[in-house]
Amino acid sequence: xxxxxxxxxxxxxxxxxxxxxxxxxxxxxxxxxxxxxxxxxxxxxxxxxxxxxxxxxxxxxxxxxxxxxxxxxxxxxxxxxxxxxxxxxxxxxxxxxxxxxxxxxxxxxxxxxxxxxxxxxxxxxxxxxxxxxxxxxxxxxxxxxxxxxxxxxxxxxxxxxxxxxxxxxxxxxxxxxxxxxxxxxxxxxxxxxxxxxxxxxxxxxxxxxxxxxxxxxxxxxxxxxxxxxxxxxxxxxxxxxxxxxxxxxxxxxxxxxxxxxxxxxxxxxxxxxxxxxxxxxxxxxxxxxxxxxxxxxxxxxxxxxxxxxxxxxxxxxxxxxxxxxxxxxxxxxxxxxxxxxxxxxxxxxxxxxxx
Numbered sequence: 001x002x003x004x005x006x007x008x009x010x011x012x013x014x015x016x017x018x019x020x021x022x023x024x025x026x027x028x029x030x031x032x033x034x035x036x037x038x039x040x041x042x043x044x045x046x047x048x049x050x051x052x053x054x055x056x057x058x059x060x061x062x063x064x065x066x067x068x069x070x071x072x073x074x075x076x077x078x079x080x081x082x083x084x085x086x087x088x089x090x091x092x093x094x095x096x097x098x099x100x101x102x103x104x105x106x107x108x109x110x111x112x113x114x115x116x117x118x119x120x121x122x123x124x125x126x127x128x129x130x131x132x133x134x135x136x137x138x139x140x141x142x143x144x145x146x147x148x149x150x151x152x153x154x155x156x157x158x159x160x161x162x163x164x165x166x167x168x169x170x171x172x173x174x175x176x177x178x179x180x181x182x183x184x185x186x187x188x189x190x191x192x193x194x195x196x197x198x199x200x201x202x203x204x205x206x207x208x209x210x211x212x213x214x215x216x217x218x219x220x221x222x223x224x225x226x227x228x229x230x231x232x233x234x235x236x237x238x239x240x241x242x243x244x245x246x247x248x249x250x251x252x253x254x255x256x257x258x259x260x261x262x263x264x265x266x267x268x269x270x271x272x273x274x275x276x277x278x279x280x281x282x283x284x285x286x287x288x289x290x291x292x293x294x295x296x297x298x299x300x301x302x303x304x305x306x307x308x309x310x311x312x313x314x315x316x317x318x319x320x321x322x323x324x325x326x327x328x329x330x331x332x333x334x335x336x337x338x339x340x341x342x343x344x345x346x347x348x349x350x351x352x353x354x355x
Contacts, residue, residue, distance in 0.1 A: 023175075024185040026123050030140060030172055031179035032056030040125055048134040055141055060180055070336040071103045078304070078351070079104065082281045088112060088249035090279070092231055092271060093259040096170035098224055099177040104283055105253050106216075112246055113226045119210050120169010122188055128166045136166035143173060170226055171210060178224070183214040186221065193227065193241035197248060206239045231271045232262075243274060250278035256288030258339050261310070261317045263289050282352040285339030286310065291322040294352050303331040304349040311340045322350075 025038035032053030035044050043049060075083045088110040091101045095115045102111070128136055171188075178185055192205030199211070209227035216222070229235065229242045236243050246252075254275050256263065263272040264287075272289055275282060282289065286307060294301055307326040310317045326348070338347040 021185075023122070023188045024179075026125055027175035027179040027185050029125055030123065030137075030167070031176045033179055043125055043130075043133070046130070046133070049137070052134075052137040052141070056176075056180075059141075059144070067336045068103055071100075074335065075104060079281070079283070082253060082353075083107075085253055085280070087280060088246075088252040090246060090249075090252045090254045090275065092254075092256065092275070093262060094255075094257075096173035096177070096226060097257075098174055098226075099181065100257060101255060102177075102181050104255060108253065109220075109222055110249060111222070111224045112249060112252075113224070114229050114231060114242060115170075116228060116230060118169045118228050119190065119208055119226060120167075120171045122190065123167055123172050123175060132166055140167055140172055140176070144176065170228075174210070174212065174224065174226060178212065178214055181216075183216050183222075186213045186215060188212050191225075193239075193245055195239065195241050195244075197241045197244035199245075205241060207241045232267050233270045234267070236270050243270070246274065247278065251280045252278060254279040254282045254284075256282070256284040258285065259287045261287045261314050264317055279352075280354055282350075284350050284352075285341075286319060286322060286348050286350070287314070287317070287339060288350070289352075291319055291325060291350075298355055300353045300355055301325070302351045302353075303329045304351070305331060305334040305338065305347045306341075306345060307331075307348045308341050308346040314340070 022039055025035050025040045028038075029035050029040045029044060029049075032049075032055070035041055044053075083105070084107045085105065086107050086109045089101050089105045089108045089112065091097070091111065091113050093115055094101065094113040095117055096113070098111060098113065101108075101113065105111075125133070175185070189211050190202055191209050191211045192200050192203050193207040193209065194200060194205040198205070207227050207229045209225055209229075212224040212226075213221055214224065227242050227245075229239060231242070256275075262268045263275070272293065275289060276293060287310070291301075303326050307319075307323055309315075309323070334344050334347050334349055336347070337344050338349045341347050
C-alpha cells in the first residue's frame with residue numbers, strides 16, 4: 001500500500017512540476033528539444049513535431065559548427081575579462097537576437113534587447129489546434145532562417161513571419177534561443193515601462209516588454225528583457241522610459257550588429273551618445289557607431305576581420321577612416337561571420353574599450 005501511495009504521489013509531483021514549468025517546456029518544444037515528462041509530451045509524439053525537431057537539429061548543428069563554437073573559442077582571449085563580466089548587456093536594434101548577445105557575453109546578469117518588433121503573447125502550445133500546429137512551427141522555422149544562416153535578422157521579413165496568430169511576436173524566437181543555448185526558463189512575465197522607467201505589470205506603461213528569468217547549468221539567475229520601442233530621438237522624447245531604464249543598468253557591455261546604420265544618422269544621436277557615455281565596451285560591426293565618434297583619448301580600439309565596406313543597400317555609409325584603420329592594423333580575420341558581410345573572410349568586428 002505504501003509503495004502504491006508513493007507512486008501516486010510521485011506521479012502527481014511530476015504533473016505539478018510539468019505544469020509549474022510550462023514556459024521552459026514550451027521553449028524546448030518550440031526549439032525541437034525533448035519534452036518527456038512535461039505537459040507537452042503528448043504533442044511531441046506527433047510526427048510533424050518530429051520533423052520540426054529534425055529540421056531544428058540540422059540548422060542548429062550547422063550554426064554550432066560554423067558560428068557559436070568559434071565565438072566561444074575566440075571570446076575569452078579577444079574580449080578578456082569582459083567575456084565573463086556580469087554587467088548588463090545593451091543590444092539595441094537587436095530584434096529577438098538573444099543568441100549572439102549570450103554568445104559574446106555569457107555571464108551577464110541582465111540582457112536588455114530592443115527593437116520595434118512587437119513582443120507578442122506568451123506562447124501556449126496547448127491552445128493551438130493540432131491541425132494548425134505544423135504550419136505554426138514551419139512559420140517559426142522560417143522566421144529563424146536568416147539569423148541561423150547569416151547571423152542577423154532581415155527586419156522586413158521578420159515582421160511578416162512573426163505576425164502569425166498562433167505564435168506571434170518575438171517571444172517564440174526568444175524561447176527557441178534560450179532553450180537551444182542550454183538555458184532553463186524559470187519565469188516569464190509581460191511587463192511595460194512608464195516614463196520614469198518603473199517596471200509595470202502587463203501593458204499599463206507606454207513601452208511594452210517581456211521579462212524572462214533563466215538559469216544555465218545550475219548557475220545564478222540571469223534576466224532577459226526585450227522591449228518594443230522606438231529609440232530614435234523623437235521616439236525617446238515621446239517615451240523616455242526605456243532609455244532611463246538603461247541608465248539605471250549602466251555602465252554596461254554594448255553590442256551593435258546589422259543595425260541598418262541607424263546610429264550613423266543624426267536622428268539617432270541620443271542613443272548613440274548613450275552608448276558612448278554608458279558603455280565599458282562596445283562590440284560592433286561597421287553598421288554600429290561610426291569610427292569618427294570614438295575619441296582616441298577615451299577609447300582603445302581593436303580591429304578584427306576585414307572591412308569590405310557596406311553591402312550595396314547601404315553603400316552610402318562607406319567609412320574612409322575605418323578603411324585606413326583596418327589597413328594600418330593588419331587585422332586578423334575572423335573565423336565566424338558577423339553582420340551584413342556574413343562570410344568570415346569579409347566580416348568586420350570592432351572592439352572599443354573605454355580607457
